[in-house]
Amino acid sequence: MLELADTPDIKVITGVRRSGKSKLLEALAQKISGRQPDANIIRINYNLTDFEDIIDYRSMEAYVEERYEPGRQNYLFIDEVQMCRSFEKAINSLHAREKYSIFVTGSNAFLQSSDLATLFVGRTYEIPVYPFSFGEYLAYYPSQNIYDSLTSYISDGGMAGSYMYRTEEQRRRYIDSEVLNALVVRDIVSKYKLKNEQLLHALIDYLMDNVGNLTSIRSIADTLESNRTKADHKTIGKYVDALCKAFAFYRIRRYDIRGKRYLRSEDKYYLVDQSFRFARLGTKNMDYGRVLENIVAIELLRRGYEVYVGVLYKKEIDFVAIKQGEKLYIQVANSISEERTFEREVAPLLAVRDAYPKILIARTYQPEYQYEGIRIVDAADWLCGSNPQNQ
Structure with missing residues (x-):
């Protein structure tokens, strides 16, 4: 992110609550100070009573302007910007003065990807932040056996704040109560003035339990109705949209590979971090293949890919990942040790006739090998990026 420091855009750091946005902002300020000792760094952190x-926007702009120093490179860092009334007016005005390199973070529900163009009339550059990747988890918990570490990561997840708690019960309570309920849900209810918080919680449980399954808004409504949770598809659509805008879930659309068109009937929803599912639902009905698929989906987004669910000749390919004109076709499985499972997983990839790379990611516990032009890659190796070709 350091290479963006001197660009003229308004740099907006987005992501789910407690994913490290504030820490990233602080680390960037320190790096700039180390690289440019003569830089003038102006900080506003609304987590502190100092500010x-x-x-309101007028007092924010006045505070910044009073600290501007001509003849020096001026950087402005604002954390939790939504706590200032009409903050966008101050940010737009400061950006128009062309004197500052501006970085901001905000609440996941109040500073969303879809809002940036409306909020900031100047150019914006979004910097998405996700919970710790498996590679970052390994940096925090160094281990020579990355295969065992992946087993731990599957349950621990990437919410680094939970790592400070010693017991599994304490970690789950932190993730469910302090992050999901107190922050994510509270933000969503406040932002969208949602009236039925019980429905929101039921919806969260449903989406968590159906990670990686094809889902339609109508099918969700029908299922919740059958479980005596009153909901119509219009309300469900509104609530699902709110959860996605708050970065709690990511909607992955279906793409017809042969017809080269998007399909509208059903989508898949992936959880921003699998630890939420363990904290909320425990290990009941646990499908480790789906959980691993969830981890791969978020990792692809983290690496900057556009991600779709592929459909070809009525067969489903877990992911079609696109970046800079290049495609990857990816299948994900927890285990392919049984021949029938292996054949089932490679069949959709073998049906694709173009020359783009095809990868089967599974827990093989062995070095990468090839099968009919398909790369068979161990999940731990792929996730930690130990092979440069896996990036």
Whole structure:
């Protein structure tokens, strides 16, 4: 992110609550200070009471302008910007002065990807932040056996704040109560003025339990109705949209590979971090293949890919990942040790006739090998990026 420091855009760091946005902002400021000792860095952190008097856009702009130093490179870092009333007016005005390199973070529900163009009339550059990847987890918990580490990561997840708690019960309570309920849900209810919080929780449980399954808004409504949770498809659609905008879930659309068109009937939803599912639902009905698929989906997004569910001749390919004109076709499985499972997983990839790379990611516990032009890659190796070709 350091290479963006001197670009003229408004740099907006987005992501789910407690994913490390504030820490990233702080680390960037420190790196700039180390690289440019003469830089003038202006900070506003609304988590601190030091800034509780800067509560409207005029006082924010006045505070920043008073600290501007001509003849030096001026950087502006604002954390939890939504706590300032009409903050977008101050940010747009400061950007128009062309004197500052601006970085901001905000609540996941109040500073969303879909809102940026409306909020900021100047150019914006979104910097998405996700919970710890498996590679970052390994940096935090060094281990020579990455295969065992992946087993731990599957249940621990990437919410680094939970790593400070010693027991599994404490970690789950932190993730469910302190992150999901207190922050994500509270933000969503406040932002969208949702009236039925019980429905929102039921919807979260449903989406968590159906990670990686094809899902339609109508089918969700029908299932919740059968479980005596009153909901119509219009309300469900609104609530699902709110959860996705708050970065709690990511909607992955279906793509017809042969017809080269998007399919509208059903989508898949992936959880921003699998630890939420373990904290909320425990290990009941646990499908480790689906959980691993969830981890791969978020990793592809983290690596900057556009991600779709592929459909070809009525067969489903877990992911079609696109970046800079290149495609990857990816299947994910927890285990392919049984011949029938292996054949089932490679069949959709073998049906694709173009020359783009095809990968089967599974827990093989062995080095990469090839089968009929398909790369068979161990999940731990692929996730930690130990092979440069896996990036």
